[in-house]
Amino acid sequence: MVRYGGKMLEDRSREIESTRKRWDEHAKRYDEWYKTFHGAVEHHVDWELLRGHLPKKRDVSILDAAGGTGRITLPLAKMGYSVTLCDISSGMLNVARQKLLREGVLDKVEILKCDVCKLRFADESFDFVLCWDGMIEAAKELIRVTKKGGKISMFLVNKFGAAIRKFREDPDSALALLRSKPSYVYDEEEKYVVISVEEARELFEKEGVKVIEIYAVCGMLDLLSISKEIQESRNWDEKLFDQVTEILLRLSREPSVKGLSKHLVLYGEKM
Numbered sequence: 687m688v689r690y691g692g693k694m695l696e697d698r699s700r701e702i703e704s705t706r707k708r709w710d711e712h713a714k715r716y717d718e719w720y721k722t723f724h725g726a727v728e729h730h731v732d733w734e735l736l737r738g739h740l741p742k743k744r745d746v747s748i749l750d751a752a753g754g755t756g757r758i759t760l761p762l763a764k765m766g767y768s769v770t771l772c773d774i775s776s777g778m779l780n781v782a783r784q785k786l787l788r789e790g791v792l793d794k795v796e797i798l799k800c801d802v803c804k805l806r807f808a809d810e811s812f813d814f815v816l817c818w819d820g821m822i823e824a825a826k827e828l829i830r831v832t833k834k835g836g837k838i839s840m841f842l843v844n845k846f847g848a849a850i851r852k853f854r855e856d857p858d859s860a861l862a863l864l865r866s867k868p869s870y871v872y873d874e875e876e877k878y879v880v881i882s883v884e885e886a887r888e889l890f891e892k893e894g895v896k897v898i899e900i901y902a903v904c905g906m907l908d909l910l911s912i913s914k915e916i917q918e919s920r921n922w923d924e925k926l927f928d929q930v931t932e933i934l935l936r937l938s939r940e941p942s943v944k945g946l947s948k949h950l951v952l953y954g955e956k957m
């Protein structure tokens with residue numbers, strides 16, 4: 687677990703506070719992007735990949751850590767799973783609460799405001815733990831609260847994908863990302879540790895998680911040269927949507943292109 691003491695604790699509190707503020711301000715707009723072609727495509731790919739790993743039984747406990755506005759909690763609750771949704775931002779959680787209430791599934795979800803690096807749950811509390819925010823520093827804490835034999839799914843920031851995206855504006859920093867480890871990138875003012883597929887596999891295996899699969903997600907739409915106008919549209923041709931999501935799902939599983947995506951999503955089983 688990451689330990690914080692003295693000055694580091696102060697820095698950490700300041701960091702958490704500014705993250706919370708940023709997400710509180712963004713909360714009302716967060717779901718809007720998922721109504722565009724681009725957002726709907728990304729959500730479809732994320733969800734299709736997740737579906738294949740969900741527990742067969744519904745009477746299991748699921749943690750959606752840093753779950754925001756409940757993008758994943760809501761469909762899980764509608765499928766009949768009980769979910770604990772936690773996040774640092776009350777703004778994001780309030781949006782989630784309203785959506786869950788509107789859809790009649792609020793009783794399936796426990797909503798908690800907390801930092802994913804300092805969870806208040808006992809060891810081995812959950813059968814399935816999701817954290818889709820790229821916070822590799824939370825990995826040990828998330829593994830701690832996962833039951834033995836349970837599954838964990840984490841979004842990670844792809845080191846090679848980050849270097850590709852940085853290269854045009856700043857080749858030196860892009861190459862530094864690949865030379866040093868670990869390194870950081872800023873995405874919308876937030877600092878993320880970047881990691882490659884092989885480093886992620888090694889890190890999780892060292893922590894007692896058998897890696898089942900690592901998929902390449904987010905940012906792959908750039909490779910298909912879909913116009914900005916289509917990407918931002920809210921009405922689209924369903925055939926194009928099906929074609930785009932099919933190719934992205936195939937690319938997400940294809941080892942030869944896994945360095946190209948913005949994020950990686952890892953699925954593992956705690957041994």
Ligand SMILES: C[S@@+](CC[C@H](N)C(=O)[O-])C[C@H]1O[C@@H](n2cnc3c(N)ncnc32)[C@H](O)[C@@H]1O
Nearest residue numbers: 709752753754757773774775778801802818819
């Ligand atoms: C990109 S959003 C992702 C939300 C959701 N997982 C999804 O996939 O739609 C990132 C979320 O992480 C939350 N977050 C950031 N740092 C956090 C922390 N240390 N503890 C808990 N939540 C955090 C933010 O408040 C925000 O809601």
